[in-house]
Amino acid sequence: MSYFKTLARSFSYALAAFGVISASEADMTLKRALNPLQGGQISPTPIDVQKLCFESLRKISGTFDKERLHRACQFAKVLPGCQSTLGEPIFYFEKLASSSNSAKKILTMSLIHGDETSSGTVSRSWISRLVDLDSRNSWRVIPIVNPDGFKANTRTNANKVDVNRNFPTANWESQAIARWKRSKNSDPRRYPGPSPASEKETQCLLKHFSDFQPDFIISVHTPLGILDFDGPKHLSFPKFSPLPWISLGNYPGSLGRYMWKDRQVPVLTIELKGSEGISRLEEFDRLQDISGTVAIQSDRYLRSKNRRQKPKTKKVQSEARNQARPESVSGT
Numbered sequence: 001m002s003y004f005k006t007l008a009r010s011f012s013y014a015l016a017a018f019g020v021i022s023a024s025e026a027d028m029t030l031k032r033a034l035n036p037l038q039g040g041q042i043s044p045t046p047i048d049v050q051k052l053c054f055e056s057l058r059k060i061s062g063t064f065d066k067e068r069l070h071r072a073c074q075f076a077k078v079l080p081g082c083q084s085t086l087g088e089p090i091f092y093f094e095k096l097a098s099s100s101n102s103a104k105k106i107l108t109m110s111l112i113h114g115d116e117t118s119s120g121t122v123s124r125s126w127i128s129r130l131v132d133l134d135s136r137n138s139w140r141v142i143p144i145v146n147p148d149g150f151k152a153n154t155r156t157n158a159n160k161v162d163v164n165r166n167f168p169t170a171n172w173e174s175q176a177i178a179r180w181k182r183s184k185n186s187d188p189r190r191y192p193g194p195s196p197a198s199e200k201e202t203q204c205l206l207k208h209f210s211d212f213q214p215d216f217i218i219s220v221h222t223p224l225g226i227l228d229f230d231g232p233k234h235l236s237f238p239k240f241s242p243l244p245w246i247s248l249g250n251y252p253g254s255l256g257r258y259m260w261k262d263r264q265v266p267v268l269t270i271e272l273k274g275s276e277g278i279s280r281l282e283e284f285d286r287l288q289d290i291s292g293t294v295a296i297q298s299d300r301y302l303r304s305k306n307r308r309q310k311p312k313t314k315k316v317q318s319e320a321r322n323q324a325r326p327e328s329v330s331g332t
């Protein structure tokens, strides 16, 4: 152990011994200090982030193109302050549309639940594809929202909080804890946290929402094997045979509740079936193109709905008629 590590260990345990911090806080302080990509005060260098991106994503099983992933990871970045509870950087990849006229901004995330490993296959496949593609939309992808849960293979983060129940929804204070106790029997896997947005991982996502201002959000999970959409209901959803469209509703503190119900930004939840679900790269490509299509349709619908509330013009009337028209499924 290096001199620095020995010093960090002695110091954190001395603080605990003198009662300045608790033993568990001492343990947490030590873990942060020993993290090679230590969050804390030091920002990771781009090389660190590239390496972290490639080394983390290659651990997820399934088919992928190593060389393309390597190239995609060269564009990995971290927003200031975006670290996990234990100080691991939460990296992202971004590819802007070549023409910005009608492009939508789509934010994709996976592994908000750290034990849903195969949800990371979607992000890995999409960033590897985007690196060589002229895309019709602008994409930002956060492959591992909950790196501590991913490492420990737990649904929750290092504070044992379900990050997807920790968003500061309008009904969090009044309902999150009560509903967790009542309908989930205080299931520890679904604990919403001590207060809204108490978790570093949630705070990081809030930074992304304000930095990227997404028009559409995609969150990837396992294992229900469906596509669940929190957004306008009257769209013509393109068929994707491996995963049917089924609406599940949402919870206090969940992403769908926070972005769609409270903010009118549609959220598509992709629930894979697990590692036996979609596996071929063509299926991932098609799923991405379908998602891009639903993003465009949703935006068109919401814009025409907003305009309908203002005095009508011929142009607005024809847009309203076209709002549910299926978009071609290509080009992401």
Ligand SMILES: [Zn+2]
Pocket (backbone or CB within 6 Å): 113, 116, 221, 222
């Ligand atoms: Zn999940």
